[in-house]
Structures are given as structure tokens and as C-alpha cells.
Amino acid sequence: MFDDEENRKKTFLGFDFSTQRLKALVIGEDYKVLHEAEVEYDVDLPEFRTHGGVLRGECGEVTAPPLLWVKALDMVMDRLIVAGVDFSTVEALSGAAQQHGSVWWARDAESRLGKLASDQFLHTQLATAFVANSPVWLDSSTTEDCKALEEAVGGPEELAKITGSRAYERFTGSQIRKLFRTRERVYQATARISLVSSFACSLFLGRIAPIDLADASGMNLLDIRSKKWDEQALKACGDDSLEGKLGEPVPSATDLGAVSPYFVDRYGFHSKCRVVTFTGDNCSALAGLRLRSGWVGLSLGTSDTLLVGLPEPAAPTAGHVLVGPTAHAPYMALLCFSNGSLTRQNHRDRLAGHSWDAFNELLRATVRGNMGYMGIYYDTPEILPRAPAGRWLRDAHNRSIDKMAPQFEARALLETQALARRAHAADIGLTIDASSRVVATGGASVNKELLQIFADVFNAPVYVQEDHANAALLGAAIRAADVWSEEADVQLSGSEPKMSPVATPYPDHEKIYGPMLERYWTIVQDIPKLDSETKL
Ligand SMILES: Nc1ncnc2c1ncn2[C@@H]1O[C@H](COP(=O)(O)OP(=O)(O)O)[C@@H](O)[C@H]1O
Numbered sequence: 001m002f003d004d005e006e007n008r009k010k011t012f013l014g015f016d017f018s019t020q021r022l023k024a025l026v027i028g029e030d031y032k033v034l035h036e037a038e039v040e041y042d043v044d045l046p047e048f049r050t051h052g053g054v055l056r057g058e059c060g061e062v063t064a065p066p067l068l069w070v071k072a073l074d075m076v077m078d079r080l081i082v083a084g085v086d087f088s089t090v091e092a093l094s095g096a097a098q099q100h101g102s103v104w105w106a107r108d109a110e111s112r113l114g115k116l117a118s119d120q121f122l123h124t125q126l127a128t129a130f131v132a133n134s135p136v137w138l139d140s141s142t143t144e145d146c147k148a149l150e151e152a153v154g155g156p157e158e159l160a161k162i163t164g165s166r167a168y169e170r171f172t173g174s175q176i177r178k179l180f181r182t183r184e185r186v187y188q189a190t191a192r193i194s195l196v197s198s199f200a201c202s203l204f205l206g207r208i209a210p211i212d213l214a215d216a217s218g219m220n221l222l223d224i225r226s227k228k229w230d231e232q233a234l235k236a237c238g239d240d241s242l243e244g245k246l247g248e249p250v251p252s253a254t255d256l257g258a259v260s261p262y263f264v265d266r267y268g269f270h271s272k273c274r275v276v277t278f279t280g281d282n283c284s285a286l287a288g289l290r291l292r293s294g295w296v297g298l299s300l301g302t303s304d305t306l307l308v309g310l311p312e313p314a315a316p317t318a319g320h321v322l323v324g325p326t327a328h329a330p331y332m333a334l335l336c337f338s339n340g341s342l343t344r345q346n347h348r349d350r351l352a353g354h355s356w357d358a359f360n361e362l363l364r365a366t367v368r369g370n371m372g373y374m375g376i377y378y379d380t381p382e383i384l385p386r387a388p389a390g391r392w393l394r395d396a397h398n399r400s401i402d403k404m405a406p407q408f409e410a411r412a413l414l415e416t417q418a419l420a421r422r423a424h425a426a427d428i429g430l431t432i433d434a435s436s437r438v439v440a441t442g443g444a445s446v447n448k449e450l451l452q453i454f455a456d457v458f459n460a461p462v463y464v465q466e467d468h469a470n471a472a473l474l475g476a477a478i479r480a481a482d483v484w485s486e487e488a489d490v491q492l493s494g495s496e497p498k499m500s501p502v503a504t505p506y507p508d509h510e511k512i513y514g515p516m517l518e519r520y521w522t523i524v525q526d527i528p529k530l531d532s533e534t535k536l
């Protein structure tokens with residue numbers, strides 16, 4: 001280690017508080033990954049009794065205990081030490097988190113954050129810092145609140161024009177409204193409301209961190225043009241205290257200050273280590289992939305999402321437009337499908353045991369197009385299209401069937417998922433042409449059989465980033481590095497990400513998947529209760 005401040009080794013730390021696990025990674029000045037660690041909630045913290053990182057209620061409520069995330073942070077920090085991280089070299093840190101979830105802080109929480117004892121874990125000191133479990137993005141229990149919010153601002157189109165989205169059950173505005181309506185005492189006992197991203201940031205900052213503008217766009221409360229809270233939407237979701245509980249949102253590239261003394265004393269961070277605004281995981285993935293025009297990001301995490309950078313805001317009829325996380329992407333479009341990796345994993349377990357290799361063997365036992373068998377599998381209520389949990393299977397004549405052989409089920413699940421992603425992307429006007437490429441990331445992006453299906457269905461080559469399979473996590477560290485470099489006026493050698501093609505479409509893709517794309521819409525029409533007022 002050098003004594004000279006300028007020549008000191010410089011590293012950047014990123015976190016991803018995602019649905020199923022907390023991941024952390026350290027990059028060097030060249031943005032190459034030096035160390036990594038993760039904590040899987042279900043496995044490493046079984047005392048919280050989560051399944052897939054969440055707790056499910058009987059009427060579509062899905063929550064997570066915020067203390068789970070705090071304890072996971074205690075654990076991941078220790079795992080980073082074991083991995084050999086020297087925290088004194090970290091110049092800046094930032095993070096990503098699952099979007100839309102809200103954290104409800106008790107009155108004395110902020111003062112506690114400011115005077116944490118460094119000889120104790122965070123989770124023992126913050127055990128009573130929260131007044132409620134956190135509703136998360138899988139929650140679908142707020143249909144009534146969505147309707148009221150849309151009515152209050154003049155209808156769904158008007159809400160989409162202002163906030164970038166029609167009302168969605170999982171968005172924070174309707175979640176806040178529900179808590180205000182059904183648990184008013186808890187609402188009144190709440191000093192501040194954070195998103196999961198700003199909550200996680202607060203732990204490092206030692207005070208409640210401001211909400212990031214990109215992630216704030218997933219609340220149905222922010223005017224995405226003026227970048228201020230929308231008064232009508234706030235009024236529809238809470239009382240006069242709501243604006244104060246949320247605080248003023250800030251751009252994603254904001255240096256919020258130095259890391260709290262707790263981390264300096266306990267882990268040996270430099271006292272000047274900067275904390276950069278934490279953002280939503282999809283926003284962070286867009287930043288980590290550094291998407292160019294014509295490229296479509298495909299995040300295959302617990303949810304599947306499609307991400308595209310936009311030069312200007314828009315009012316989508318479906319999906320979302322968010323304030324962008326970087327100067328290169330002033331706005332971004334996001335399509336989210338709730339039945340992603342966890343649904344694939346459930347059916348893998350059912351059809352092939354606990355092995356992806358065995359599942360891929362099943363896929364290889366069938367042909368592309370699956371002899372006409374198709375299947376929509378919603379283990380959890382779906383967001384796009386808005387639909388209840390259920391299963392809709394079809395034979396080659398489009399007749400409804402109850403079951404099919406395991407190899408046909410395996411391919412039907414994956415092909416119909418990819419067709420749905422393409423169909424809904426086309427529905428919001430996303431065109432795929434000869435210059436398009438799909439850039440895949442997230443846990444399932446290591447599965448080449450799956451990526452081949454996406455290449456054929458999208459008629460575009462699928463690339464993955466060579467540096468790391470998790471762009472949200474890498475994006476968090478890169479954002480920290482970019483903000484630090486700008487402020488310190490120090491050029492870092494971090495280069496453009498290296499992308500490798502992993503799947504290219506076969507010449508007969510259109511013949512096979514063109515008709516299936518049309519059949520997808522006919523199956524969707526058979527799914528009951530699709531109107532916006534029906535409870536999921
Ligand atoms: N080889 C694979 N094929 C398909 N899916 C995989 C494979 N390996 C891991 N996954 C899936 O990746 C998911 C986790 O992805 P990740 O991006 O970490 O999710 P999240 O960020 O939402 O917690 C798991 O649900 C798992 O099923």
C-alpha cells in the first residue's frame with residue numbers, strides 16, 4: 001500500500017439488495033472485479049422463514065422483514081473480509097435494490113443510525129427501527145388503491161402521463177395508500193418511508209438517505225418531467241405528512257456524503273469514502289450494461305425485465321417509463337414480468353429435480369417450436385399481462401390440455417415466456433431490426449439453452465457481458481466509480497464493457513415462432529379476469 005494519497009490503490013464497492021439475496025462486489029480502477037460475496041436469504045438466514053426472499057399472505061400480500069436485509073448486510077460484510085477485501089482502499093460505494101418495496105422507519109430510527117456502536121452488529125441495534133414489514137414488488141393486494149389513485153388524478157392515462165405508469169399494485173404509492181387506509185396507527189408512527197434502495201443507502205450513510213429519482217419513478221407518485229412529487233398523487237395516497245415522510249428525491253449520480261463512522265471504526269473504511277445514491281436494480285442494470293441505441297437489456301433475475309434507454313419521457317399504455325440512472329439514458333422504458341426465474345426454478349424442480357443440467361437435457365429432448373405445444377405458467381399473479389396465478393396449456397391444434405410430457409412442458413414454459421416478452425415489447429412499440437441486439441444479465445443469463453430460445457424468438461443475437469453476469473451489481477460499483485472520478489477529477493481506466501455473443505437466431509426462426517407469437521395472444525385472451533378492477 002502507498003502512503004501517497006494520489007497513488008493509493010483505489011477500489012469501488014457495489015451492493016445489490018435483490019429479491020432472493022444480497023450480493024456485494026469490489027472493482028478496481030479498471031472496473032475489473034476483484035472480490036465478491038453474497039448472502040442468500042432463505043438459506044443463510046432461515047430464522048426469517050422466507051421463501052424466495054419473501055413472506056406471502058393469503059390475499060396477495062407479499063412482504064419481507066427489513067431486519068432480514070440488515071442482518072444480511074452484517075453477514076455479507078464479514079464474508080467480504082473473508083474474501084480478502086481491504087476496505088481502506090474503497091473510494092466510493094453505491095448500491096442497487098429490488099424496486100417499489102417500502103421501508104417504514106420508526107420515530108427514533110434516524111438518531112439510532114447516527115450513533116451506532118461499532119463493536120455491535122447492525123441488526124442488534126436496529127431491531128426495533130421499523131414499524132412494519134416491507135411490502136415488496138411481488139405484492140398484488142392493492143387493486144382497490146390503484147383504482148382510487150387513478151381516479152384521483154383523472155384516470156389511468158393521465159396517471160401514466162404524469163408518473164410514467166398507470167397504477168400498478170406493486171408500486172409504492174398504492175402500497176402506501178393501503179397502509180394509510182388499513183393501518184393508520186402504523187402510518188402515523190412512521191417517521192420516514194424509504195424505498196429498499198434508499199433504506200440500504202441509509203445504513204451506510206448513518207442517516208435516512210434521499211430517494212433516488214430513477215427508483216422514485218416506480219412509485220406512481222413522481223412527476224417524471226418536473227422530477228418533483230405530484231401533489232395530487234401524494235394527496236390520494238396519504239395525508240399532509242406524506243411529503244415529509246418521503247423527503248426530497250435526488251438524481252442517481254449524487255454524492256450523498258462520507259460513509260458513517262460505524263463503517264470506518266468497524267471495517268476500516270477510509271473516513272472520506274463517498275456514498276453515492278442507491279438506485280433500483282433495473283436502473284442499475286441499465287447503467288451496468290451501458291446499453292447503446294438499438295440494444296435491449298434482458299434481466300433474468302427473480303423477475304424477467306426488458307430495459308431500453310430513452311431520450312425523452314413517454315406515457316406508456318403498459319409497462320413503465322422511468323427517469324434514467326445515467327446521463328447517457330435520461331429516461332428508460334421497463335417491462336416487468338413477475339414469473340421469471342423463480343417460476344422457471346419451481347418447474348425445474350417439479351420436472352427434473354434440482355438440476356439445471358437435467359432440465360436442459362429435457363429441453364434437448366424436444367425440437368424448437370415444441371411440436372406446437374405451448375404453456376403459460378403463472379405461479380404468482382402476472383404483471384404483464386395483468387393476470388391471476390394459473391396454468392394454461394395448449395396442444396398443436398391450440399386445444400386446451402391438462403398435461404403434457406415433461407420434455408414438452410419444459411420447452412413450453414421457456415418458449416412461451418420468451419414469446420410473451422417479445423409480444424409485450426412489440427405492444428409498446430419496441431421494434432427489433434437488423435441492428436438490434438439483446439444483452440442478457442441476471443442469474444438465468446448463464447443458461448445458453450434459454451438464451452438460444454430468446455435469440456430465435458426475438459430474431460436478434462443475444463450477448464452477455466464478459467465482466468460479470470449481474471449487471472445491477474456491477475452497475476452499482478461502476479456508478480460509484482463514475483461519480484467519484486467526476487468529482488475527484490481523476491480519469492479512471494475503466495473501459496467499455498466487453499460483450500460476447502452467446503446465441504444467434506437460426507434461419508428458420510420466423511417460420512417457427514411467427515405463428516406461435518400470434519397463438520400467444522389467443523391464449524392470453526382465454527385467461528380470465530383481465531380487467532383492471534378485478535382483484536388479482
Ligand atoms: N443455470 C441456470 N439456468 C436458469 N436459471 C438459473 C440458472 N442459475 C441460476 N438461475 C436462476 O437465477 C435466479 C437468481 O437470479 P438473480 O439475478 O440472483 O435474482 P435476484 O437478483 O432477483 O435475487 C434463481 O432464481 C435461479 O433459478
Ligand SMILES: O=C(CO)[C@@H](O)[C@H](O)COP(=O)(O)O
Nearest residue numbers: 019098099137301302303336
Ligand atoms: O418490480 C420489478 C421491476 O418493476 C422487479 O424487477 C424488481 O425490481 C425485482 O427485481 P429482481 O430481484 O427480479 O431483479
